[in-house]
Amino acid sequence: VDAMNSMAYSSRDTARAASIYDMMLRDTDCGVVLCLAGSLISAGLQKVIIDLVRNNMVDAIVSTGANIVDQDFFEALGFNHYIAGDEYKYGAGDADLREMAIDRIYDTFIDEDELRICDETIHQITNSLEHRPYSSREFIREMGAYLVKEGKTPKDGGRDSIVLAAYEKNVPIFCPAFSDCSAGFGLVAHQHARQGKPMVSIDTAKDFYELTQLKIANPTTGLLMIGGGVPKNFAQDIVVAADVLGVEASMHKYAIQITVADARDGALSGSTLKEASSWGKVDLTYEQMVYSEATMALPLIAGYAFHKNAQAARK
Amino acid sequence: VDAMNSMAYSSRDTARAASIYDMMLRDTDCGVVLCLAGSLISAGLQKVIIDLVRNNMVDAIVSTGANIVDQDFFEALGFNHYIAGDEYKYGAGDADLREMAIDRIYDTFIDEDELRICDETIHQITNSLEHRPYSSREFIREMGAYLVKEGKTPKDGGRDSIVLAAYEKNVPIFCPAFSDCSAGFGLVAHQHARQGKPMVSIDTAKDFYELTQLKIANPTTGLLMIGGGVPKNFAQDIVVAADVLGVEASMHKYAIQITVADARDGALSGSTLKEASSWGKVDLTYEQMVYSEATMALPLIAGYAFHKNAQAARK
Amino acid sequence: VDAMNSMAYSSRDTARAASIYDMMLRDTDCGVVLCLAGSLISAGLQKVIIDLVRNNMVDAIVSTGANIVDQDFFEALGFNHYIAGDEYKYGAGDADLREMAIDRIYDTFIDEDELRICDETIHQITNSLEHRPYSSREFIREMGAYLVKEGKTPKDGGRDSIVLAAYEKNVPIFCPAFSDCSAGFGLVAHQHARQGKPMVSIDTAKDFYELTQLKIANPTTGLLMIGGGVPKNFAQDIVVAADVLGVEASMHKYAIQITVADARDGALSGSTLKEASSWGKVDLTYEQMVYSEATMALPLIAGYAFHKNAQAARK
Amino acid sequence: VDAMNSMAYSSRDTARAASIYDMMLRDTDCGVVLCLAGSLISAGLQKVIIDLVRNNMVDAIVSTGANIVDQDFFEALGFNHYIAGDEYKYGAGDADLREMAIDRIYDTFIDEDELRICDETIHQITNSLEHRPYSSREFIREMGAYLVKEGKTPKDGGRDSIVLAAYEKNVPIFCPAFSDCSAGFGLVAHQHARQGKPMVSIDTAKDFYELTQLKIANPTTGLLMIGGGVPKNFAQDIVVAADVLGVEASMHKYAIQITVADARDGALSGSTLKEASSWGKVDLTYEQMVYSEATMALPLIAGYAFHKNAQAARK
Ligand SMILES: NC(=O)c1ccc[n+]([C@@H]2O[C@H](COP(=O)([O-])OP(=O)(O)OC[C@H]3O[C@@H](n4cnc5c(N)ncnc54)[C@H](O)[C@@H]3O)[C@@H](O)[C@H]2O)c1
C-alpha cells in the first residue's frame, strides 16, 4: 500500500484512504461508522468486516438490508453463496435458473429455498417480540440474540457472522430501509397475520434518531463507506440531524468512500465528498473517494490499518 | 423515437423501452409502478412526471425521499433549484458554498435555509397527526392534503407538484427509506420532543405490505424504473411478498430501467432485469435496460407513449 | 434542445454543446474538425455525418479506420449492418456466430465474407496506386475516386457514404492509425506481394503534417469530437505541432466531446477539455464535455445547429 | 491473489486473469504480446513493465505512443512525472498551469519544457536516420540505441526504461499510431525541413506486416492487454492478417484485458473478448476481462505469475 502512494489514479487514492482510516482509528475521540451498500457479503467481504468488528475498528454499522439479512444472517444460519460459471454473468441461463429456483447475483448463486428459510426465520423472530415499533438496530440485536440462543456461533460449531460479532461487541447495526430485503418478507407475513391487532413495526425514524445520538455522543466521527445509496446518505445526514436537535455537532472529520459510481448523474452514490461538504456534512481535510470495485480496495485499506496496529489504542 | 429503432446501443434500447411502455399502458389489466431514484426533480424532470400522473400513465410511485420531499414538496412550497456555474461541478467552490449555506447537487444549487423550512414543515405536519405508525404512503398523502389546505396549488397561484397531482389523482407514493431525506429531520425533531410519550412513527414494513396489496389487486404489473437503489428492489420484491402471503402472483410482466449503473459491481442498481428474472421477479419477454442518464431518455420514452395516446384506454 | 438548457446533467451539457456548435459554424473564420471514434457508422450515425459534410458543417474529419473503412466504405460497397437479437449482446451466441462467419459489434451483426470483400477492394485500390508513401488522407481520397469510378454513388443507384460525400465536397479525412482496420489487411497483402520491391506505404507522420497545415490555414478552429481515442488526441495536438513548426497558432477556440469515458483512469479518452487546456491545446471559454452515448446526443446537437441554419454563412 | 479466487466481481476476475497469465508463460510454444493504452507509465507502472521485459515474461509490446515516447523515453532522458495536489484533479487550476507551462494528466504533472526536449530528441534521432519508410518498431529500436549511445542506462548512472530493456532483450515494440504522441512533433519537424526531398516516413502498414510475422512464427499466442484502444485491436487483428496472407493461424489462445471501459457503447476498448471470438480472433477457453483500473490490477497479476516463477521455463 505504501508503494501505491507514488502511483496514480485508484492506487494513489487507495493509499491515501488507507492512511486516513489509520488516522481515524488513532484518533481516540473518533466514532467510526462503517457504511455498506451493494452485495458485499455474497462477494466474500464478510470475513474482512467481521475482523473490523472484532478488533474494535468500527463503532457502528449502517447497511442495506441485503448485506445484513439476506447474506450475512443467511450464512450465519449455515447457508452458502456459490460461485457461478462465467457463462451465467450476463443472463444467458436465467430462464433455467428460474426453473431450478437458483437466484443469481451477477457471478454468484443462491439457493432460493434456503433464502425462504431465512425469511421464515425472521418471521419467527418477529412473532417472538413484544408488539411495538422497533428500530432496525433493535431488531438486528434480536437476530444476534437468536444466533446465540440457537447455538449458531463458532464455539458451538457454527460460523462467525457480522450480526453475531456486532452483537457480542455491542456494535449497533442500522438498516434504514429494513423492509427492503429478506427481513421484509418475514415482517409482511407477521403484519398480515396480525391484521388490526397490535403488531411489530419497524420505525425508520427511530433509526435516524438513534444514529444521531451516536453522533452527539462522540467528539468527532469518521465514515468508512463501501458503496453509496441509503447508508451513505443516512450516515452523512446525522450531522444535520444533530443540528436540528439543537446540538452543535461537528462535521464528519474523516470520510472515505469506495465506489464505482461517478458524479455525473447527480445521484447520491457518486456524489463527491466535496459535494457533501457544501451541505456541511463532511469536512474537507481528510476525505477521499476511491474509485474501485470494493473487493479490490477494501481488503487493502482494512489490512493496512490492521497491520499498522492502528486499533491498539481503541477500547 | 421510431428512427432510433434502427440505430444501435442506447438509442435502440430507448426505442424498445418506449414501445414496451406503450404496451404496458395499452394493457388495461396492468398496474404501472414508477420508480424514482437519484436527483431527478432538481434536474428538471418534475414536469414530465406530473404529466404522467395527471394523464393516468402511472398507478403507483416508489421513490427515494429526496425526490419527493427535498425536491418535489420543496418546490411545491415555492422554493427553487438553481443552475450552478460549470466551475462548481467538481467541487472547486464547495468551501465557499458551505459559508454561504448553499447546498450543491453536482451542477445545481439549493438554498439551505429554504431546505430547513421544508424540514420544519414536515415537523409541523408530523405534530398535527394522530400518534401511531404510518406507512410513508399515508404520510405523503398528508403532505398532499397540507398543500391543498395551505393553497399551494396551481388554482390558488401555487405550483403543481408530484405530491399534489398524486394526491388529487389518488396515486399512492411510497418512500421505503422515508427518514433518509428532509422528512427525517422533521420526524427526528418530533420524536425527540415526544420522548417516552406516544408519537408518530414510520413503519417501513407497512409500506411493503401496502405495495404488495397493489400487486395482488392487479392481474398484471409493469415497472418503469428511473435509476436503481431501494425503489427498484422494493418494487421488484412485491412479487415474492405476494407469494409469501400465499397469493399466486405473476411476475412483473413489463419492466424498463433507465440507469447509468452497470452490472459488474454486483450491486442491485446495475443488476440486469434478466438477473431479476432468475429471482422470479421480472418476466423475460418485455424487459429493457436503457443505459443512459435519465434526463436524456425519460422525456423520449414518456413523450413517445403520450403522443401515441397509449393512455387513452386507461381510467 | 432549448428546453434541455434548464434541466441538469447530460441534458444541460447537450444543450450547451449544441449552442457551442452553432457558434462554431457562425464563426466564418473557423475550421471545424469532426473526430470520430467508436463504432458509430454501424450504429446508424452515417446519415447524420453525411448531412454534416454535405451541408458544409465540417471542414475536416479525423477518424478511426473502422468507421471509415470497415463501416462507411463497406456500406458504400452495398453491404449492410444487421440488428442482432438482444440475447447476443453479452456473448451467449459467440461460438455459433464464429461458425457462421458472423462478426458481432455488441448488438449489431456483420457478414464476415462481405468484410473480406471490403478488405480485398482495398487491396485492389492499393495495387492500382503509384509506389510511394501516402498519407491516409490521400489514400481515402482514392477510395472516394474508386466509388465514383465504379458507380457506387446515389445517382448511379448506389448509396451515399461519408467517403463519397467528403470526396465530392473536398473534405479531407484522416485516419492516423490507418492500418488498424479493414484497410490494414489490404495493405499487408499488398506489401507481402511486393516484398523487397517498391510499394505503397502509409505515412502516419504525413497525416500529422497535413492536418497541421489545416490548423495553420484557419484563423480559428473548433473540434466536434465523438468519442475519444487517437482522433481526439491527434486533432488536439495540431496546435502544438503548428508551434513546433514556428507558427504562432491559437488554441482550438471551440471544443465539444461526446463520450461515456470518465477522467478517473487518466486515459486520453476521458480526460476533460480543461485538462487539454493545461497542455495549451484547447481554450477554456467554449468547451463542453457531454457524458452520453453518442447515438443519443449527436443527432440532437447536429439537428439543433442545422435547424438554426447555422451553416448558411459557410462556403 | 489465491484468496481473491473465492471472492466475486473484480477480485475473482483478477485471480482468474493471473492464473491465465501464469498458464501463458508456462506454455513454451506461446508468444506473449503485451498491449498498453492509457497513461500507464506516468501512473507508475513503468517498473512492473520493465520487470516483465527483463524476466522474459513478454515477447512483443504494442502500445500507444504516449506510453513509449512521452512517458517512458521521457523518463529515460532523466525527466520526471510529478504528483499533483488533489485540488487539481478536476481542472480548477488549469488556467494557472497553462501559464506555468505545466501539463496535467488527471492527477499528475509534467514540465512542458522537458517534454519539448523529448520532442526535439526525437527530431534529432529522425535526422540521423537513412531516408526511407520505417515501421514504428524499427524507429523505437533506434531510440533504444540512442539511449545506449548517450549513456542513458543504469550502468552509466541513468535510469532503466522500457525502451532500453526491450532494446537489450530484443523485444519488439510497436506503436501503430506512432505520430500521435511526442514522436509526431519530431517527425513533423523533420518532414517540414525535408519538404520535397527524400525523408524519413513511418509506415503503419509495415507495423502490421511485421507483427503478423510474429503471429506466424509462434505456434500459439497470448495477449495481456492493459486498456483498449488501438493496441488492443491491432494485436487481435494479426490473426486475421495471417489468414489473409494464406497462413493457417490459430486464434489467440490466451487473452486478458484489464480495463474500466464497458461494452455498452459498442466501442472496441470495452468490447468483450467473447465478442472478439465471434470475429475469430480470440479463443473462448482462456479469456478474462478484468474490470479494474490498471494500477490496481496489473501489479497483482504480474506479481502472481512472477512469484509462481512461471517465467522459469522461457528462453
Ligand atoms: N440524491 C440526492 O441529492 C439526495 C439528497 C438527499 C437524500 N438522498 C437520499 O439518498 C438515498 C440514495 O439516493 P439516490 O437515489 O441518489 O441513490 P443512488 O445514487 O444509489 O442512485 C441509485 C441508482 O440510480 C441511478 N441513477 C441515479 N440518477 C440517475 C440518472 N440521472 N440517470 C441514470 N441513472 C441514474 C444510479 O446509477 C444509481 O445506481 C435516498 O434515500 C435519498 O432519499 C439523496
Ligand SMILES: NC(=O)c1ccc[n+]([C@@H]2O[C@H](COP(=O)([O-])OP(=O)(O)OC[C@H]3O[C@@H](n4cnc5c(N)ncnc54)[C@H](O)[C@@H]3O)[C@@H](O)[C@H]2O)c1
Ligand atoms: N493519455 C495521454 O495522456 C496521452 C498523451 C499523449 C498522447 N496520447 C495519445 O492518445 C491516443 C489515445 O490514448 P489512450 O491510450 O489514452 O486512449 P484511450 O483513452 O482511448 O484508452 C484506451 C482504453 O483503455 C482503457 N484504459 C486506459 N487507462 C486505463 C487504466 N488506467 N485502467 C484501466 N483501463 C484503462 C480505457 O478505458 C480506454 O477505453 C494515443 O495515440 C496516445 O499516444 C495520449
